[in-house]
Amino acid sequence: MLYFLINPTTLLYITAISATFFIGLVLFTVRYGIKYKRLLDEKNSYLIAFQKLYTIMASTVTLEETAQKLTNAIAFELGFQAGVLTIIDKQSNSLKRIAVSQTPEGIIGLKMFPVPYKSIGIPLTYTGNLLIRAINEKKPFITHNMIDLFVPVLPEVIISNIQKVMKIKTSFVYPIFYHNEVIGAMIFSISGEEHEIPDLQREAIMRIMEVVGTVIERVKVYEKLALTSQSLAIANEKLKELDKIKDDFVSIASHELRTPMTAIRSYAWMALNRSDIPLSAKLKKYLERTLISTERLIHLVNDMLNVSRIESGRIQISPEVFDLQSLIQDVVSEVELKAGEKSISLKVNYTNLPKVFADLEKIHQVLLNLIGNALKFTPKNGNIVLSLMSDGMFIQTTVADNGVGISKDDISKLFQKFGRLDYSYTAAAATGGTGLGLYICKKLIESMGGKIWSTSEGMGKGSQFHFTLPIASKQVINQASVNQTLREDGMMPLEPTAI
Amino acid sequence: MDTVKKILIVEDDQFLREFYQELLTTEGFLTETAQEGEEAASKIKKGGYDLILLDIMLPKKDGLQILEELKNNPPSTPNGPIVVLTNIGQDATIQKCFDLGATGYMVKSALNPDQVLVEINNYLKTAKNPA
Numbered sequence: 001m002l003y004f005l006i007n008p009t010t011l012l013y014i015t016a017i018s019a020t021f022f023i024g025l026v027l028f029t030v031r032y033g034i035k036y037k038r039l040l041d042e043k044n045s046y047l048i049a050f051q052k053l054y055t056i057m058a059s060t061v062t063l064e065e066t067a068q069k070l071t072n073a074i075a076f077e078l079g080f081q082a083g084v085l086t087i088i089d090k091q092s093n094s095l096k097r098i099a100v101s102q103t104p105e106g107i108i109g110l111k112m113f114p115v116p117y118k119s120i121g122i123p124l125t126y127t128g129n130l131l132i133r134a135i136n137e138k139k140p141f142i143t144h145n146m147i148d149l150f151v152p153v154l155p156e157v158i159i160s161n162i163q164k165v166m167k168i169k170t171s172f173v174y175p176i177f178y179h180n181e182v183i184g185a186m187i188f189s190i191s192g193e194e195h196e197i198p199d200l201q202r203e204a205i206m207r208i209m210e211v212v213g214t215v216i217e218r219v220k221v222y223e224k225l226a227l228t229s230q231s232l233a234i235a236n237e238k239l240k241e242l243d244k245i246k247d248d249f250v251s252i253a254s255h256e257l258r259t260p261m262t263a264i265r266s267y268a269w270m271a272l273n274r275s276d277i278p279l280s281a282k283l284k285k286y287l288e289r290t291l292i293s294t295e296r297l298i299h300l301v302n303d304m305l306n307v308s309r310i311e312s313g314r315i316q317i318s319p320e321v322f323d324l325q326s327l328i329q330d331v332v333s334e335v336e337l338k339a340g341e342k343s344i345s346l347k348v349n350y351t352n353l354p355k356v357f358a359d360l361e362k363i364h365q366v367l368l369n370l371i372g373n374a375l376k377f378t379p380k381n382g383n384i385v386l387s388l389m390s391d392g393m394f395i396q397t398t399v400a401d402n403g404v405g406i407s408k409d410d411i412s413k414l415f416q417k418f419g420r421l422d423y424s425y426t427a428a429a430a431t432g433g434t435g436l437g438l439y440i441c442k443k444l445i446e447s448m449g450g451k452i453w454s455t456s457e458g459m460g461k462g463s464q465f466h467f468t469l470p471i472a473s474k475q476v477i478n479q480a481s482v483n484q485t486l487r488e489d490g491m492m493p494l495e496p497t498a499i
Numbered sequence: 500m501d502t503v504k505k506i507l508i509v510e511d512d513q514f515l516r517e518f519y520q521e522l523l524t525t526e527g528f529l530t531e532t533a534q535e536g537e538e539a540a541s542k543i544k545k546g547g548y549d550l551i552l553l554d555i556m557l558p559k560k561d562g563l564q565i566l567e568e569l570k571n572n573p574p575s576t577p578n579g580p581i582v583v584l585t586n587i588g589q590d591a592t593i594q595k596c597f598d599l600g601a602t603g604y605m606v607k608s609a610l611n612p613d614q615v616l617v618e619i620n621n622y623l624k625t626a627k628n629p630a
């Protein structure tokens with residue numbers, strides 16, 4: 001669990017920081033601990049050195065920067081005249097110099113190079129170069145000839161001149177390890193003979209190379225991750241923008257569509273109900289169908305708007321504690337008239353149940369759609385029964401009818417967008433369904449932490465639709481208030497849907 | 500019966516405006532109309548309407564601006580309830596209208612004319628005996 005809480009940056013920092021402590025410790029032991037034990041008492045300088053390395057590591061995120069700071073730190077702390085860090089570049093199959101210490105000698109040397117030092121790449125196949133040998137043989141080397149480190153890329157005359165000006169006598173070459181792999185090499189140069197660096201110190205450098213390897217590999221990984229997450233972030237931004245454009249478009253379009261649709265609806269109604277001449281049966285039928293179709297169109301536009309908002313995560317869910325049974329009572333009395341038209345009996349089985357924690361308005365919509373569906377897909381004189389039960393955590397509501405039923409194969413299609421089943425087409429065409437209702441219900445119920453599903457014995461055997469909602473326990477309410485604070489702006493309400 | 504009720508219809512769409520007017524006059528109401536925000540504002544300022552149907556999206560001056568002006572500067576002859584007409588049930592906007600003194604709202608596309616009449620009669624009733 002904790003693992004997921006640590007992001008790559010943090011991981012890198014943790015690695016870098018622990019590596020820093022290690023390097024700091026080794027450097028300190030090597031430089032002060034062995035040679036000048038008494039300096040160990042100078043806690044202040046110890047702490048300052050630590051602090052320095054700590055800030056270096058924690059603040060570097062690019063490979064270049066890290067390499068530079070590592071090289072500087074080691075060269076300065078161990079008293080080398082110059083340090084160079086090289087790493088294997090798999091793409092060009094060569095060894096690349098990526099950092100030269102900013103010690104006085106390092107700076108002199110840098111100025112004298114005929115080409116930028118970063119462009120120097122030694123082919124990994126060229127075993128005449130001491131760096132390549134150190135890598136291949138996984139062990140350190142010593143040379144008094146700097147050209148050993150530059151063949152075959154730069155000519156000997158230039159290098160021996162540079163070596164003279166830099167006053168370098170001895171160069172140590174160390175492979176850099178990451179686990180058991182060699183990933184590059186470092187050069188440390190001094191103006192004196194090799195015995196000036198005691199054996200113990202040389203051994204310690206080997207260990208430092210392991211830490212250098214780890215730090216470099218981690219930075220590489222981090223660089224990759226940073227690149228990936230950067231491009232992901234950009235893609236995500238673009239998607240968000242597109243989503244908003246789509247949502248805005250649907251909003252505006254549906255708004256503009258509604259004015260003429262309302263006019264058609266209103267005038268069709270007026271023609272049917274306020275005509276100054278008696279309507280022929282035919283005209284009446286035409287007008288009725290105009291009215292029904294317009295209502296259906298308005299319903300469709302509302303649902304599309306809702307789907308668009310739900311899909312862009314912009315539906316505001318405002319949960320509250322309420323009594324589900326009294327809401328059901330309200331919805332039932334709302335649809336009683338419609339049920340009466342089809343002589344369908346609507347019954348609610350009441351029991352004593354705790355309150356739920358959900359968005360009342362949205363549950364109202366869900367109930368309207370479920371009962372509306374039951375009414376649509378149940379023939380005359382049918383029965384609809386609503387019942388509730390609790391398992392202590394959730395309250396499950398079931399809307400059961402004895403209507404057309406659903407075949408086994410179709411059950412999984414129900415909650416999809418436009419998931420209207422074939423057989424129901426006639427029923428839906430006459431009553432004005434778009435097949436978005438259950439999809440919206442599912443999204444709404446799930447956003448409140450519940451589930452929705454349906455069961456049926458098969459065609460002609462009626463269907464049951466079930467959904468669950470969390471009981472308003474302290475824990476549920478607290479959790480919601482935590483989530484609440486994370487919510488963004490630009491939230492939208494749900495458009496009302498009729499049944 | 501009481502005196503004839505006077506209703507102001509503010510709606511920019513001609514067909515809808517004329518529809519509300521016809522529906523309400525047939526029902527025996529006295530009606531006046533305004534088709535954009537400035538015209539509406541100056542009529543509302545005169546006062547004396549028993550009910551005002553106010554579209555929100557209006558040219559020149561929108562419904563919210565009109566409500567705000569009225570709140571800061573109530574007319575000397577008072578008006579009855581203001582019922583906001585909307586196309587979209589956008590909570591935020593509707594809440595703003597309530598904050599600015601509107602009594603209610605109707606989502607135009609959601610209602611058939613008979614339902615519009617029921618709503619209007621309800622608003623007129625509640626205005627007479629404020630609970």
Ligand SMILES: Nc1ncnc2c1ncn2[C@@H]1O[C@H](COP(=O)(O)OP(=O)(O)OP(=O)(O)O)[C@@H](O)[C@H]1O
Nearest residue numbers: 373374377419420421424433434435436437438463
């Ligand atoms: N009680 C039911 N009995 C049988 N089939 C049902 C029942 N409820 C839903 N269905 C099937 O599931 C389909 C999807 O239902 P949904 O509520 O999503 O759409 P709709 O009612 O057709 O249209 P809308 O709800 O968008 O107006 C229906 O078209 C119908 O085929």
Ligand SMILES: [Mg+2]
Nearest residue numbers: 369373437438
């Ligand atoms: Mg439905």
